[in-house]
Structure formats: structure tokens, C-alpha cells
Amino acid sequence: MSDEIVLIVNGKLHTVQAAPDTPLLYVLRNELRLMGPHFGCGEEKCGACMVMVGAKAIQSCKLPVSEVGKSRITTLEGLIEEGELHPVQRAFLDEQAAQCGYCLNGMIITTAALLWKTPHPSDKQIREALDGNLCRCGSHLRIMRAVKRAEVLLSEEAG
Amino acid sequence: MATPNQDSNSWRGPRTGRPGSGRREAAWGEVSDRLDDWIAIEKDGTVTAFSGKVELGTGVRTALAQIVAEELEVPLERVRMVMGDTARTPDEGYTAGSMTISGSGTALRNASAEARYAMLVMAAEQLGVTLDELMVRDGVIVVARRPERSVTYADLMGGKAFNLQVTNKVPLKSPGDYRIVGNSTPREDLPRKVSGRPGFIHDLKVPGMLHARLVRPPNPAAKLISVDEGSVKDIPGIVKVFQRGNFIGVVTEREEQAIQAAKQLKVQWQDAVAYPRMEDLFTALRNQPTEDSVLVDKGDFKEALANAAKQFHSTYYQPFHAHASIGPSCAVADVKGDQVTVWASTPGPYPLSGALAQLLNLPVENIHLIFMEGAGSYGQNGADDVAADAVILSQAVGKPVRVQWTRQDEFIWEPKSPAMVMEVYGGLDSKGNVVAWDYHVWSPSHVARARLAGQLVTGQLLSGQPAPQSRFSFGAERNAPTNYAFPVQRVTVHYLRDSLLRASSFRSLGGAENTFANESFIDELAAAAGVDALEYRLRYLAEPREREVLETAAKKVNWKSHPAPRKDSSPLVEGRGVAFARYENDQALVACIAEVQVDRESGVVRVKRIVVAHDCGLIINPDGVKNQIEGNVIQSLSRALKEEYKFNETRVTSIDWETYPILTFSEVPDVEIVLINRPDQPAVGAGEPATVTTAAAVANAIFDATGARIRQLPFTPERIKAALSEQQDH
Numbered sequence: 001m002s003d004e005i006v007l008i009v010n011g012k013l014h015t016v017q018a019a020p021d022t023p024l025l026y027v028l029r030n031e032l033r034l035m036g037p038h039f040g041c042g043e044e045k046c047g048a049c050m051v052m053v054g055a056k057a058i059q060s061c062k063l064p065v066s067e068v069g070k071s072r073i074t075t076l077e078g079l080i081e082e083g084e085l086h087p088v089q090r091a092f093l094d095e096q097a098a099q100c101g102y103c104l105n106g107m108i109i110t111t112a113a114l115l116w117k118t119p120h121p122s123d124k125q126i127r128e129a130l131d132g133n134l135c136r137c138g139s140h141l142r143i144m145r146a147v148k149r150a151e152v153l154l155s156e157e158a159g
Numbered sequence: 160m161a162t163p164n165q166d167s168n169s170w171r172g173p174r175t176g177r178p179g180s181g182r183r184e185a186a187w188g189e190v191s192d193r194l195d196d197w198i199a200i201e202k203d204g205t206v207t208a209f210s211g212k213v214e215l216g217t218g219v220r221t222a223l224a225q226i227v228a229e230e231l232e233v234p235l236e237r238v239r240m241v242m243g244d245t246a247r248t249p250d251e252g253y254t255a256g257s258m259t260i261s262g263s264g265t266a267l268r269n270a271s272a273e274a275r276y277a278m279l280v281m282a283a284e285q286l287g288v289t290l291d292e293l294m295v296r297d298g299v300i301v302v303a304r305r306p307e308r309s310v311t312y313a314d315l316m317g318g319k320a321f322n323l324q325v326t327n328k329v330p331l332k333s334p335g336d337y338r339i340v341g342n343s344t345p346r347e348d349l350p351r352k353v354s355g356r357p358g359f360i361h362d363l364k365v366p367g368m369l370h371a372r373l374v375r376p377p378n379p380a381a382k383l384i385s386v387d388e389g390s391v392k393d394i395p396g397i398v399k400v401f402q403r404g405n406f407i408g409v410v411t412e413r414e415e416q417a418i419q420a421a422k423q424l425k426v427q428w429q430d431a432v433a434y435p436r437m438e439d440l441f442t443a444l445r446n447q448p449t450e451d452s453v454l455v456d457k458g459d460f461k462e463a464l465a466n467a468a469k470q471f472h473s474t475y476y477q478p479f480h481a482h483a484s485i486g487p488s489c490a491v492a493d494v495k496g497d498q499v500t501v502w503a504s505t506p507g508p509y510p511l512s513g514a515l516a517q518l519l520n521l522p523v524e525n526i527h528l529i530f531m532e533g534a535g536s537y538g539q540n541g542a543d544d545v546a547a548d549a550v551i552l553s554q555a556v557g558k559p560v561r562v563q564w565t566r567q568d569e570f571i572w573e574p575k576s577p578a579m580v581m582e583v584y585g586g587l588d589s590k591g592n593v594v595a596w597d598y599h600v601w602s603p604s605h606v607a608r609a610r611l612a613g614q615l616v617t618g619q620l621l622s623g624q625p626a627p628q629s630r631f632s633f634g635a636e637r638n639a640p641t642n643y644a645f646p647v648q649r650v651t652v653h654y655l656r657d658s659l660l661r662a663s664s665f666r667s668l669g670g671a672e673n674t675f676a677n678e679s680f681i682d683e684l685a686a687a688a689g690v691d692a693l694e695y696r697l698r699y700l701a702e703p704r705e706r707e708v709l710e711t712a713a714k715k716v717n718w719k720s721h722p723a724p725r726k727d728s729s730p731l732v733e734g735r736g737v738a739f740a741r742y743e744n745d746q747a748l749v750a751c752i753a754e755v756q757v758d759r760e761s762g763v764v765r766v767k768r769i770v771v772a773h774d775c776g777l778i779i780n781p782d783g784v785k786n787q788i789e790g791n792v793i794q795s796l797s798r799a800l801k802e803e804y805k806f807n808e809t810r811v812t813s814i815d816w817e818t819y820p821i822l823t824f825s826e827v828p829d830v831e832i833v834l835i836n837r838p839d840q841p842a843v844g845a846g847e848p849a850t851v852t853t854a855a856a857v858a859n860a861i862f863d864a865t866g867a868r869i870r871q872l873p874f875t876p877e878r879i880k881a882a883l884s885e886q887q888d889h
Binding site for chain 1: 215216218343345346348350353354355356357358359361364395414415418483484485486487532533534535537563565566782786787789790791792793794797815816817821822823824825829
């Protein structure tokens with residue numbers, strides 16, 4: 001029942017053994033030991049398990065690994081380039097935008113996808129983009145400040 | 160002038176079989192006075208500090224390290240915290256009650272000062288000088304006038320034991336000289352967390368580890384009829400389908416196999432009534448026999464009320480709330496013969512190891528419990544229970560096992576914040592002054608932490624027995640008394656034996672519910688007296704810190720004195736409400752002002768802005784405190800506006816984020832915080848105080864906007880509409 005599946009994760013080709021209906025999340029965490037994405041609900045309702053597929057933020061807790069195909073997957077770890085944190089990660093650190101930090105993965109991935117598509121979002125766009133990501137500790141305001149800071153860092157970087 | 164609760168400590172006094180105050184519950188363990196239990200100087204000069212408390216997502220690990228670095232005079236980055244490991248750290252009971260800073264922080268401060276002093280004495284001898292000729296900077300002791308003569312901590316103590324007692328008698332650094340405490344030091348855990356490096360309990364992998372999921376009964380009263388092991392025969396990787404009593408778990412090689420097997424396993428249960436009917440909940444609570452405790456009894460209440468010009472009476476209702484941690488509970492256990500290692504995100508490593516020892520019938524010395532961070536828990540979630548699930552399943556297969564609860568497991572089986580009823584009677588004289596105040600709260604214990612195997616879900620399912628009757632009831636008294644100097648007042652806690660659903664600690668225990676009732680009722684009296692809500696509160700507060708915190712919040716919003724409600728009949732109305740509390744009557748002080756907009760037609764309340772003034776004495780880390788306050792405000796607002804844990808007689812119906820919604824980004828208001836730092840006052844916790852005032856401030860703002868009083872949480876559009884139509888009927 002186990003298939004050989006090829007995935008492109010964080011810019012590298014990986015061959016893994018998994019049943020085709022295994023949700024991507026478990027392959028990332030247990031086979032590739034990428035611990036950025038977390039299990040939150042298993043129902044695509046909280047965002048803790050988000051990864052980027054191409055430039056889109058998607059939940060990985062139900063998505064069968066066999067459906068990923070040749071899409072490029074980027075996890076939280078994959079945002080780091082040559083040891084340098086991604087501007088969105090830096091912005092979250094600058095704003096100390098977390099309490100327990102369990103939801104951080106989804107917040108950062110959603111922000112990266114939002115700013116890719118909409119480099120200068122309005123407050124309303126930021127809130128709406130993050131509405132699918134739940135935070136129980138109440139770090140929302142810091143997270144929104146981190147999005148604004150990331151917007152600045154990214155545009156500085158783009159020069 | 161002392162307030163009623165300070166001039167009489169009667170409500171904190173010892174009562175038979177029941178601890179007198181929150182201070183004691185969390186500090187249960189005897190605190191060690193062996194210096195080596197707290198501080199070690201490593202060969203490379205690193206300082207290892209040991210705390211029996213744990214990091215629950217509040218950033219307290221960083222704050223404790225700041226305290227150690229400050230008192231020991233070493234750079235912060237040289238301090239490494241080891242927390243919550245039964246083989247290495249002191250027993251400090253539970254991490255609870257916003258007490259880590261005052262408890263572990265104080266112990267570490269004293270131990271660090273003791274260590275610094277001991278090393279100064281050693282250095283004086285070695286360098287042939289007197290103590291007052293020495294100074295310390297960054298872990299180097301130098302002769303002040305001859306700086307070339309020096310010795311480092313590592314030279315003196317690297318890798319060695321102090322073999323000293325903490326005397327608590329050596330001089331502490333004066334707060335005026337602090338360089339590290341008082342700074343907004345960035346959290347040491349966040350670089351790891353933003354990068355996705357492993358660190359949560361969920362991320363742990365030990366060699367040979369198997370995966371497990373549980374198959375729970377539909378409710379705690381249901382009994383197992385049969386398990387059909389053949390129903391999962393086709394799933395590869397099955398190691399064991401384990402069943403004992405009503406406990407069932409499947410252990411597999413891969414995680415997804417365990418998930419599949421738990422879903423597919425055919426199990427027959429004999430169903431049974433397990434919960435009260437939602438519509439009878441509050442009646443069922445109040446119909447129980449009670450054990451009463453009068454916490455405040457000042458003056459003749461009956462006479463004062465009878466002679467009052469006007470009499471008032473209101474009842475407030477609090478439903479069950481779920482902790483609803485964003486990551487479900489998870490643990491890893493490795494049971495090898497009679498030796499047990501458990502990795503768990505428990506708030507009480509030592510007490511839990513006792514319960515696990517009892518569950519496995521082993522001496523507690525055989526249990527090595529290592530804390531690892533979980534998702535934020537805000538009290539007691541399923542972390543202790545899942546550790547018990549893991550040890551049972553690891554014992555069954557003789558290999559390390561990782562167990563993770565499902566989202567639904569967490570919603571159904573984690574202990575809830577209990578439902579409560581609060582009732583207040585009050586009397587005003589002809590000038591609108593409070594002449595009588597009589598407060599009653601009906602509540603079960605808020606604390607049922609697992610010290611015994613039978614208090615764990617696992618223990619109950621294995622034995623088929625319900626949780627043992629608790630020996631004490633605790634938490635309902637928190638903030639039942641106010642700090643207002645009413646001339647005649649009585650405060651009575653009616654302790655209930657049965658919480659009706661499994662309940663245990665949630666941030667502030669009864670503090671939030673009692674403050675909701677107290678601060679709503681004083682608002683009702685202010686409105687009846689035709690006096691501004693802020694001014695009315697200040698009439699009854701004499702202590703300067705209490706007045707200042709209220710006045711600071713008022714100034715921040717430019718509070719305009721007016722009797723509530725505003726007379727505005729337009730469809731979309733705005734209002735402002737205030738609430739004040741001193742946590743546990745003698746800890747941090749909080750004043751909260753909420754600004755709301757109410758849509759009369761839809762009943763939707765939009766909270767636009769919340770301002771909090773906060774005084775928790777000496778501030779260790781200002782940004783850390785602000786982070787806690789923001790979290791308290793947003794979480795308690797979520798509870799006030801949206802949260803109600805629902806069930807019928809046989810099933811919980813709040814089982815996921817759709818049936819138990821929490822506040823989303825679009826619903827979060829602006830939160831503005833003013834910190835009042837008091838370096839001359841003891842540092843008290845900030846993990847809970849700002850949770851208690853939000854609901855009342857919002858309810859008072861709704862009243863200010865609409866003239867309708869809402870006395871039951873959550874403030875859903877249906878309840879707002881009902882309150883609005885009730886008001887029209889009057």
C-alpha cells in the first residue's frame with residue numbers, strides 16, 4: 001500500500017515511502033522531519049499546518065500527499081535562505097509576535113503568501129487574510145504589527 | 160486607610176480541609192534551600208539555573224533568566240534555564256496562579272545573590288583582599304582599585320558544587336542598580352519558533368518510537384461492550400490494539416496508520432446519560448447541597464438592606480468554557496520494565512509523576528518526567544491525561560510511544576472552566592451611596608489537578624470508576640470579595656460538590672466570573688444613583704495604587720464623566736464601560752475600559768477599543784508584561800463575546816472550531832496598555848490579572864450604549880436582542 005512518492009520541498013527533490021492518501025503534514029513532519037508545520041485540528045480550520053504550495057498558503061493536514069504532484073512546497077524552514085531569516089520571520093521576531101508560538105507557522109506562512117500577492121495590504125486585507133488562522137493566546141495585535149513590519153522590510157529589500 | 164479585605168484577613172484564614180488562599184495551592188511543594196538545587200556554574204562560565212516551574216508560552220523562561228543574570232552579574236546570554244525535570248530541578252508544584260515570578264523568581268533571585276556572595280568571599284580569600292575592595296562585572300570578580308587582579312566565576316566554581324544553603328540573608332542588588340531586569344529582553348525561544356526548529360512536545364522523536372491514537376467512549380458514562388480487532392486487520396503497521404476497561408488505544412508504526420486505525424476500529428458502547436440538560440444547567444448547579452464559607456461579614460446586612468432607600472438584586476451566569484489549546488495534547492513515554500521516562504507538557508511535573516506512579520503501581524522514584532513545551536494551556540488542558548495514555552500504551556508494547564489527542568478528544572475530555580452562578584443584593588441610601596452589599600457565588604472547585612491516578616481520564620477509563628471526590632474545593636473564592644470599602648457587606652461562597660462536567664483550572668479560576676458579577680453590579684448601582692461609573696468606584700477606593708490605576712485608564716481614554724446609559728436611540732449606538740479589580744485582592748491591579756458599538760437590530764456587539772492600566776509592582780520585562788496583558792484581554796474578550804461549551808445529555812456538541820468558535824482577527828479590537836512600574840513594590844504575576852476585568856467592562860459599555868443590562872456570558876447577538884427587548888418591556 002506504500003508508494004514511492006517524489007516531492008519538491010524547500011527546493012529539493014525528496015523520495016518518500018507513504019500510502020498515497022497520507023496527508024502531506026505527516027510526510028513533512030515524520031518522513032522529512034520538518035517540524036515547522038504543526039497539527040492543530042486536522043480539519044483545515046485553524047491554519048497551524050500551513051505550507052506554501054507555489055506562492056499560495058494552504059493547509060497540509062488533509063491534503064493527500066499523492067495530490068501534491070510537482071508543486072513546489074515551501075515550509076517555514078524553507079523560508080530561510082543561506083542561514084538568513086526571511087523578512088517575514090524577522091518581522092515576527094522584531095515584534096515579539098507570539099506567546100506559545102504554536103500557531104506561528106501558519107501566521108508566518110499566511111503573511112508571506114499575502115505579501116507576495118499584495119505587497120501593501122490594507123488593515124482589512126490583513127485581518128481577512130489571517131481570519132483562517134486561529135490564535136488562542138491572543139497575540140493577534142502583535143501578529144498584525146509584524147505583518148506591517150514585514151511589508152516595510154520586504155519593500156526595503158526590493159529596493 | 161485599609162480596605163475591608165486588608166483590615167480583615169478572615170476570608171483567607173484556614174478552613175477545615177480547604178486551603179485558605181491561592182498562594183498555597185500552586186506553591187504546594189516545600190521549596191528547597193540547597194543552593195546547588197538552583198544554580199550551577201559550569202566550567203565554561205555558563206550559569207545553569209534550575210526552576211521547577213515550566214514555560215507555558217508566557218515567556219517566563221526569559222524573565223527568570225533575566226533575574227538570575229541580574230543578581231549574579233553575568234551577561235544574560237550566559238544563563239541557561241533548565242525547567243520542570245524531576246531528575247534535575249527542584250519541586251515547585253504547579254506552574255499556576257501567575258506565581259512563577261513571585262515564587263521561582265524570588266527563589267532564584269535569593270539563590271543567585273547567595274552564589275554571588277559565596278564567590279565574592281572565595282575571591283577575597285584568594286586575592287588577599289577584603290570583600291568591600293571587590294566588584295563584579297560579567298562574571299569576573301576584580302579588585303576595584305587594581306583591576307589587573309581578578310578571578311572569574313568559572314575559575315572559582317566551574318563544575319563544582321557550592322554545598323551551601325540559601326540563607327536568604329545575603330544582600331540583594333538594589334532595583335535602582337538593575338541593568339537587565341526591567342528591560343524588554345527578546346524571548347529566547349522565538350528564534351527557534353519562527354524558524355520551525357523542533358522544541359514542542361509534538362516534535363519529539365525518540366529512537367524506536369511508535370505512534371498511538373485513542374478510541375474514546377462517546378462520553379464518560381458509556382461502557383464498553385465489544386472491540387472488533389479484525390476491523391483494522393487490513394491496516395499495515397498495527398503493533399497493538401490495546402483495551403483494558405473502557406480504555407482503548409491503537410499503537411502503530413506510523414502516525415497516519417494510528418489515525419486510520421482509530422477511525423476504523425469497530426467498537427460497541429453502551430450509551431448512558433452523562434451530562435445535565437443545557438437548559439437546566441444553572442438550576443441543576445444551584446439545587447445541589449452547598450458547603451458555605453462567609454469570606455467577609457461586616458455590619459448587619461439584613462438591617463442595612465431593610466433600611467435602604469432603594470434595594471437591588473441581580474443574578475449573573477457563567478457557562479462552561481474550554482481551554483481550547485490550539486495544539487491538542489501530546490506526550491511521549493518510554494516504559495522499560497519498572498523504569499519510566501515521560502516527556503509531557505504538564506504544568507506540574509512532580510505532582511503528575513506521583514499520579515503516574517500510582518497508575519503504574521511503581522515507586523515515584525522510578526518515574527522521570529521531563530517537561531517539554533506544548534501549545535498554550537492557560538490552566539489544565541489534556542496534557543496530564545495524555546501523559547498517562549502514553550505510559551499505559553508504552554507499557555503495553557514495551558517500546559516508546561507517542562500519543563497525540565485529536566481536536567475532538569481535546570474538546571470533549573479536557574477539563575473545563577466550571578459553570579457558575581453569581582447573585583448580588585445591594586441597597587442605596589437616598590443620596591445614592593451603597594449602604595449594603597451582599598454577594599453570593601455558587602461554584603464547584605476550580606481546581607482538580609491530577610495528583611491521583613483516578614483524577615486522570617486514563618485512570619477513570621481503566622478502572623471504570625469516576626474521579627474520586629476531591630478533598631477540598633478551591634478557586635470560587637478568588638475575587639469574590641471586592642476591594643471597595645462598603646460600610647456593610649457580606650460575601651458568601653456556596654461551594655458545590657459536583658461540577659456536572661469535568662472541570663479544572665482556567666486562567667484566574669473564579670476571578671473572572673466574580674469580577675464580572677461584582678463590576679457589573681457596582682455599575683448597576685452607579686446608574687441607579689445617577690452617578691458616573693468611574694466616579695462611583697473611586698468613592699469606595701482609598702488606597703493610592705487602586706485609585707491611580709483607575710485614574711490612569713480614565714486619562715488615557717479622556718473619560719468624560721456622565722451617568723450611564725447615554726440616551727441615544729439610533730440603530731447603531733456606542734458606549735464606554737469601565738471595570739476595576741485587584742487580582743486576589745492583594746496582587747496586581749487592573750483597570751479596563753472598553754468602547755463598544757452595538758447594532759440594535761442585529762444584536763451584534765463590536766468591541767472597538769480596550770484600554771488597560773496595569774500595576775504589577777516591579778516590572779521584570781515590560782514587553783513580556785504587555786504581551787501577557789494583550790493575551791489576557793483578547794482571550795477573555797473571546798470568552799465574553801463568543802464562547803459557550805455546549806452538550807446534550809449524552810454528547811458534547813462543542814467538538815471543533817465551528818461548534819466552539821473563538822475570536823478571529825477581524826473581531827479583535829485595538830488594545831492599548833499603560834504600565835505602572837513600581838520598583839519599590841514586590842514583582843507580582845501578570846499572567847492572569849487582566850483576564851478578570853474584560854467581560855464586565857464590555858457589559859458595562861453595552862449598558863452605556865443601549866441601557867440594556869446583560870448578565871449572562873457570552874454576549875451573543877441573541878442575548879443582546881433579548882436584553883434590548885426586555886428593556887423596552889419595562
